Amino acid sequence: MKKMVRVENLDCANCAAKLERAINKIDGVNEANVNFMAMKMAIDYDEEKYGEIVKGIESAAKKIEPDCVFKGL
Amino acid sequence: MEKQKSKLIRIIVSAVLYAAAIVLWKTLQLPDYAYLLIFLAVYAVIAWDVVWRAAVNISHGQVFDENFLMLIATVGAFVIGEYLEAVAVMLFYQVGELFQDYAVGRSRNSISSLLEIRPDKARIVQDGEEREVSPEDVVIGDTIVVKAGERIPLDGTIVSGESYLDTSALTGESVPRACRVGDSVLSGSINTAGVLYIKCDKLFYDSTVNKILDLVENVAGKKAKAENFITRFAKYYTPVVVGLALLLFLIPSFITSDWAEWGGRALNFLVVSCPCALVISVPMSFFGGLGAASKNGVLVKGSAYLEKLASVGTFVFDKTGTLTEGKFEVRGIYPAENADKVLALAAVCEGNSLHPIALSVMRRYGKKAEKGYVVTERAGRGMIAEKKGERVVCGNAKLLREENINFKEITDENTIVYVAHNGVFIGWIEIGDTIKSESKAVMSDIEKDGCDTVMLTGDNRRTAAIVAEKVGVKKYRAELLPADKVGAVESLMKESGKPLAFVGDGINDAPVLMRADVGISMGAIGSDSAIEASDIVLMHDDLRGIPLARRIAKKTMRIVLQNIIFALAVKAVILVLSALGVTGLWLAVFADVGVAVLAILNAMRALYIKDNVKS
Numbered sequence: 001m002k003k004m005v006r007v008e009n010l011d012c013a014n015c016a017a018k019l020e021r022a023i024n025k026i027d028g029v030n031e032a033n034v035n036f037m038a039m040k041m042a043i044d045y046d047e048e049k050y051g052e053i054v055k056g057i058e059s060a061a062k063k064i065e066p067d068c069v070f071k072g073l
Numbered sequence: 074m075e076k077q078k079s080k081l082i083r084i085i086v087s088a089v090l091y092a093a094a095i096v097l098w099k100t101l102q103l104p105d106y107a108y109l110l111i112f113l114a115v116y117a118v119i120a121w122d123v124v125w126r127a128a129v130n131i132s133h134g135q136v137f138d139e140n141f142l143m144l145i146a147t148v149g150a151f152v153i154g155e156y157l158e159a160v161a162v163m164l165f166y167q168v169g170e171l172f173q174d175y176a177v178g179r180s181r182n183s184i185s186s187l188l189e190i191r192p193d194k195a196r197i198v199q200d201g202e203e204r205e206v207s208p209e210d211v212v213i214g215d216t217i218v219v220k221a222g223e224r225i226p227l228d229g230t231i232v233s234g235e236s237y238l239d240t241s242a243l244t245g246e247s248v249p250r251a252c253r254v255g256d257s258v259l260s261g262s263i264n265t266a267g268v269l270y271i272k273c274d275k276l277f278y279d280s281t282v283n284k285i286l287d288l289v290e291n292v293a294g295k296k297a298k299a300e301n302f303i304t305r306f307a308k309y310y311t312p313v314v315v316g317l318a319l320l321l322f323l324i325p326s327f328i329t330s331d332w333a334e335w336g337g338r339a340l341n342f343l344v345v346s347c348p349c350a351l352v353i354s355v356p357m358s359f360f361g362g363l364g365a366a367s368k369n370g371v372l373v374k375g376s377a378y379l380e381k382l383a384s385v386g387t388f389v390f391d392k393t394g395t396l397t398e399g400k401f402e403v404r405g406i407y408p409a410e411n412a413d414k415v416l417a418l419a420a421v422c423e424g425n426s427l428h429p430i431a432l433s434v435m436r437r438y439g440k441k442a443e444k445g446y447v448v449t450e451r452a453g454r455g456m457i458a459e460k461k462g463e464r465v466v467c468g469n470a471k472l473l474r475e476e477n478i479n480f481k482e483i484t485d486e487n488t489i490v491y492v493a494h495n496g497v498f499i500g501w502i503e504i505g506d507t508i509k510s511e512s513k514a515v516m517s518d519i520e521k522d523g524c525d526t527v528m529l530t531g532d533n534r535r536t537a538a539i540v541a542e543k544v545g546v547k548k549y550r551a552e553l554l555p556a557d558k559v560g561a562v563e564s565l566m567k568e569s570g571k572p573l574a575f576v577g578d579g580i581n582d583a584p585v586l587m588r589a590d591v592g593i594s595m596g597a598i599g600s601d602s603a604i605e606a607s608d609i610v611l612m613h614d615d616l617r618g619i620p621l622a623r624r625i626a627k628k629t630m631r632i633v634l635q636n637i638i639f640a641l642a643v644k645a646v647i648l649v650l651s652a653l654g655v656t657g658l659w660l661a662v663f664a665d666v667g668v669a670v671l672a673i674l675n676a677m678r679a680l681y682i683k684d685n686v687k688s
Contacts, residue, residue, distance in 0.1 A: 005611070012139075014307050020304075037359075062347060
């Protein structure tokens with residue numbers, strides 16, 4: 001399942017890169033691509049694990065960039 | 074931006090306070106702790122948010138976060154008694170951050186102006202009444218009304234009214250296009266005059282404007298190597314520099330016991346250890362480059378393709394519909410005294426084919442072909458029609474040779490359809506295709522740029538040679554069946570060793586578009602499979618988009634390279650000078666922020682490209 005997610009309040013490009021690495025490590029995420037300039041994340045994931053993936057993304061974001069908000073996840 | 078404004082005010086206030094504190098320092102003879110308090114107060118004004126975020130991030134286990142690093146660097150400066158420097162570092166750092174925010178915002182705005190093509194409403198006409206709905210709610214077959222000055226929200230066909238359409242948002246073409254009843258129109262164009270009633274052919278989701286938005290926003294697509302390099306570099310850079318700082322502090326201090334001196338030098342390392350400015354300048358350059366291309370009607374599906382386009386060594390063009398207009402017409406029928414019979418027999422063969430050549434024959438014939446023939450197609454060669462012992466052969470020289478028919482071979486740039494009746498050659502039809510007016514100039518542009526040009530065609534060698542000569546392509550491969558084109562591209566890729574770009578109309582060359590390193594489709598708006606298969610989409614049917622995209626790609630890569638080299642070099646120089654004790658904290662932070670500002674300004678250049686397709 002592929003999805004485009006809007007990511008708001010990402011502070012800097014390096015944080016975006018850190019976030020991207022963390023999200024790619026989540027079980028069930030095939031590929032995540034965080035684009036700081038476009039404020040978007042393209043994510044390809046396993047639909048069966050959707051719930052855990054969302055939790056994983058949120059906890060990764062909380063660690064790296066507490067302010068950031070995902071819209072359309 | 075409210076946030077930026079309040080930050081700016083805070084920076085100005087802090088700067089004034091800072092200057093006042095320095096004046097106090099120079100004029101009054103106060104005890105040391107008094108100055109410490111004064112500078113700490115100024116520090117609190119400028120640094121509270123950094124301190125706060127550093128604290129939050131540490132609680133989450135994020136040690137190498139830039140807030141934390143700046144905190145350590147400045148607190149360290151206070152500890153060794155460098156109050157002036159401590160505040161200055163924070164002040165410069167905040168100026169750099171503000172500038173970065175501002176620059177990012179500007180780049181984003183200039184791209185989002187492209188996205189303003191998103192329609193927010195559609196007006197449906199039902200039983201003579203108009204009703205405003207969201208474009209997503211319109212179904213196929215609905216009639217919508219679009220008034221002068223409004224944007225067409227969905228793809229459809231005009232059922233009433235005529236107007237001129239401004240398609241510049243789609244194609245970069247500034248001349249309005251006339252349209253009237255029966256014409257199909259693309260969403261995203263603006264109706265410049267009159268009222269149009271349009272019957273929708275597609276849902277909003279499948280309409281052109283939504284497809285384009287997806288493409289432009291799909292800058293999240295594939296990232297360039299340079300972009301991945303810099304983020305990977307940043308991952309190791311910070312810990313390494315911090316480690317070096319620690320070593321620089323501990324080892325010489327134990328030897329010399331001069332803790333303050335080596336501590337001060339180590340702090341410089343922390344100041345330059347933030348990678349953010351370096352990291353932002355690279356994606357920002359690509360973002361600008363992709364934006365500049367979009368503005369000119371060239372959609373690039375991700376920075377990786379911009380990077381590849383800049384290093385392409387060979388451009389391969391499909392002939393028909395790419396270098397030529399792809400509009401065939403009958404130029405002559407020979408021998409003249411037999412013209413009617415030749416045309417009628419050709420029509421028998423071509424009557425049911427959708428091949429562009431066949432269509433041009435039928436257009437000339439102007440009526441239905443005689444019936445009762447069994448027609449078989451010989452792919453890439455022609456047609457054979459048979460009826461009760463009668464046999465009509467109609468096709469290229471290859472077909473006639475296969476059929477062992479004696480004929481006179483014609484050699485000029487036209488495509489020749491030979492016609493034979495019951496094994497006897499009776500005449501031929503010359504069908505012409507016009508070379509696009511810009512083809513020649515574009516080929517010479519590309520050659521001047523140091524790239525090879527190759528033409529692929531299914532036509533015979535002689536036709537190919539003549540067109541190649543006229544257009545000015547260096548090499549050509551002729552008599553290729555559609556399936557041969559992939560092979561031809563593969564062998565060219567092996568030959569040149571550099572990346573290869575294939576340019577086609579995207580209708581029947583999707584496999585080639587996919588196989589090439591960079592697949593460029595032209596005028597493909599409206600063809601989903603072509604957009605899917607290609608890496609770069611030229612929204613207008615104009616070859617000049619290719620040298621333009623190439624210029625943008627090269628400029629972007631130049632900027633990216635400059636930024637990477639310049640920033641790394643300055644950081645390295647500061648590190649060396651700091652280790653030697655030549656540079657103070659002041660100069661280190663100044664140089665670091667300065668590099669960031671310059672790199673970002675440089676990145677913003679990618680947004681602008683001088684001339685565009687229109688000129």
